[in-house]
Amino acid sequence: MQDVVNQVINTSFGWGWPSWAIALIGYLIVAALLFGIAPFQMLFLTLYERRAIARMQDRIGPNRVGPEGMFQPLADGVKIFTKEDIVPTAADQWVHFIAPCVVVAPTMFMFAVLPWGPGMVPVDMNLGLLFFFAISSVSAVGLMMAGWASSNKFALVGAMRAVAQMVSYEIPAVLSLLAIVLVTGSLSIVELINYQGGLFISTRDVASVPDWGLGWFIFSPVGFLAFIAFFIAALAEGERTPFDIPEADSEIVAGYMTEYSGMKFGLFYLAQYVLNFLLCAITSIIFFGGWQGPGVGWLYAQAITPVNPQGGWVFNVLAGVLGVFYFLTKTYGFFFVMVWIRGAYARLRIDQLMDFGWKFLIPLTLVNIFSAAIWVGLTKWGAADGLAFVEGWSPLVRWAAAFGVTLALNLGAYLFLARIFAQSQDERARQDDDVLEQLTNVA
């Protein structure tokens, strides 16, 4: 954005403004845009989810308000705005009031490092990925505040569950990303996307591969396993089925939101759906190349960039449109997967969720980090780094060797861990049986 602003103000008008003014204007415009886009995403996603899940259940879904139910979210919004805001007398008024804001704010911050298209990133932070996940953890504080301030048993239990779940699923999420970071060698999200040019094989691994923008991480065993682990963790982060335990309606009514009504409840919903959007977006960015896709790289090469100031602005627009199209398609695709999973599965129990996270996902992601190290060694290192035997292999052979080794390692680890995990579950069940036997003997 700053390139464009700079281009307009300093090159076209020749005003010669200082760079901090340019940056400020650029950030303000972007922030304004994003604050408009975020709630819009939430509105769209609610409709999208309801329509998609209705189809999975042989229904039609909301189709009354506007053509094909287009204005249904607006009607819901109006309803939620006009609802009475009830604060329980026993509640801690201030904390109860602030909690929804604390939950919503981090989701807005997370947009700061989200690239929408080539060159379309609000801030290209070199710690972007870290920032994204660090900020997302802040909302756990808000959830705890909400649950505690409501002075409701269900809310408290819900908040406890939410915090436990978010904290423990941060770990597999970050560990699975760590594998990717090992491969790219950078925490910058933009760099991560740039790495994914190519065709099934990244151009950074094998330079001779044509750049069709399809060198996604998902096509490597390391990336694939990281994707599975990350997506599961993302479901838990975003409190989606089968991990929607904090707000399990059949158990604890609505979890930490039980005592909220009106727009405060709406804010929790907003935060949740925006977070879901962001998680889908980051999944598509990390594993599916974000805006990468056939044509975008070529178009962007012709556009006005710091590297290529003589480009045509038309290509900027074209690359942007195509990039955003690819990015949103992937993102909504992942949201569809979330909805799909919601349509198919029941939810886990909180202790099972913890079991799954700590006993299955974390070992799996640790193994994956090991695989990533092997990958990096086989594709990038040479004699200087102590890997003399790869000297003389062509990049493609090195890539193939890395692929084979990591695939075998990851698949073996997955099956082994699945077996171990199943056994541990059986053991649990047996323990439960023993408990029951004692109890029934008493009775």
Added chain:
Amino acid sequence: MLKTEELQINIGPQHPSTHGVFRMLVTVDGETVTDLKPVFGYLHRNHEQIAEVNTYLQNMPYTDRLDYFNAMANNHAYAMAVEKLVGIEVPERAEYIRVLMVELTRILNHAGALGFLINDMGAWQTQLAFGMREREKILDLFESVSGARLMCNYFRFGGVARDLTADFMPRLKDLLVAMPAFIDEMERLLRENEILLQRSEGIGILPKDLALAYSVTGPVLRGSGVAYDIRRAEPYSIYDRLDFDVPVGSVGDVYDRILVRIEEMRQSKRIIEQVIAQLPDAQGGHINPKARQNVRPPVGDVYARVETPKGELGFYLVSDGSSRPYRYKVRAPSFINLTPLGDMCRGYKVADMVVILGSIDIVMGEVDR
């Protein structure tokens, strides 16, 4: 270890998953249930006393409202009780129609019950929606013969209110074409799903001896491994002519109850197919023309029971020779199956408690009466 304090939570009477106005006073230690007290009576409608001021026939529509999922099965039990008391013969054709309706009821009840159970586990209505689709088809059939979808009021003393309509059989056959696909699909969704296995295996175990001690019936009892089905143990109506298996579980947990219900739907379908084959040869009409509806039974008492989808539904009637029952007592399966809830839940988590309640498959209309 940290010293923790026990917390009392009221689940219900206003709660999304208590299947009506039902309250569970739960004492939890963390998330583990240490004690559970079922509290009911919120839906008490004075059913049995109302029945004593009504004539025998007037009670028929009231039985619909006991277990509103299975109006036909309730009708059957009540009609059987009065027929036994008065000594009314039921024509063969009427018996076949009755069995047909009751078995359809069983399918629709299990389809709904499984759906609600999975909903309690946290699924977002999908399995329920599939079950409800089949249920709607069956209800369409009920509507075409009896005039109402839920409150059928279809059975009369000595037969049924109306004969099957001309379009009933073709529609039923269409329905049976879809039925195996539906049951298979349900099985694919429920049987091997890892999440579901985690939630149901080893959860809510009701040991065989405890189940017998609590006089539990229906799929809950069979899930605990007791092959007791009134249709087999004491064949009534024409069940002795029909060929069907009785599925039983081996452990007695929620998973076994799910498996038993799925298999019972299959067996019901099998029974319906046999009924369709045998119905054209059945003697008599849809109702015994000599049977009077405003009965005045001789002095005496009677207990008649049937295997409804939820278990043994029995009616105990005492006649003093007048046109109104002197005493009218319902042995409601939901109510009796609910009594071991405390023992089934103790030691499990709060989330399991909801699932165990769902697996019992209660209808509050029957529990509170």
Added chain:
Amino acid sequence: MTTETQHGSVIVMDRRRGKLRAGQGLLQGLRVVWDHWAGSFRKNDNFSKIHGTFTVEYPEERLPMPQAYRNMPVLLFDDESGHELCTGCYQCQRICPPQVIHITQAKDPVTGKMVPAATEFIIEYDACMSCGFCAEVCPFDSIKMDHVYELSTANRASLTMRKAQLNRSISYYTGIAPGLWAEVQAGAMKKLQGSIKRRPDVIGLAASLTEKIKARRLELAAAAAAAPAAAAVSAPAAPAAPAAKLTPEEKAAKLAAMKAANANKGAAPAPAEAPVALSPADAKAAKLAAIKAANANKGAAPAPAEAPVALSPADAKAAKLAAIKAANAAKQAEAAPVSVETAVATAPLDAKAARLAAIKAANAAKLAAEQGNNE
């Protein structure tokens, strides 16, 4: 516990233990849901399919009701003769489980004997349980179950249905359940002919028809009586009035009535200006007349007639009110001459009062006519 039974056996469900569970079940679940999603772009209108949307978009689309469908009971009447099939035999009232049917049997006004018809037939729809016993038990096939199911209302009292609201023609019923009617038609019509023979006058006719017949009869009678009444108006002191002279008090009463009527033409608050200086005797007369005039109009406007009765005769205000009410009632009645006719008919009771009533009614009629012309 028996493991082998006569037909079929006991099967122990296979729990499939020992199989490696590595997510195949989850994928299977996703597959099932995907199939439904993919299939949902077609409509499922067939019982034998499990894919495709099966939603009926209710207000626009409606499912066809099976003939046997039962919602709320209605009463049938014959289209040709207009006679109701109901004979008021109380069978339905007796069998109704929630006891929501209330019947009043008709009596011959001359002989006082029971007539096979119901003068009033009330069903409390709000408590009806739609069991269909009333329709089943009815020996005259008069009570049948309707197919209308959109009965929601905010007003519970409106769900107490009287006979006029329950009446449906046989042609309506054959429209919704032709097969069921064909089964019983012959017997029902034969029984109806039998009961028609025993019904005098308008008894047993459908409520809407009775209203029409009554109105028509009154109209005819009014036409006959219109001439003398008009004469009385045009010449107040003429031979038409039996009393020789008008006393001042009577004049005042008349004035009050006229004023009231006039005021009513404009707006409601106006009547306050009507004179209150009436002697008790005259007031009584005026009130009586007013009541009579109002009574005559009861058919069309029943409410106003009741209020004046409660007032004390000595009260001048009451007279005023009564007069206003009467005028109001007369105005409300579309066919003003009717009131004239009935007022004249009830004259023997009190000549003075009758004359007053006639005048007032005629005035009101005139006003109404004027209004009609103005508009």
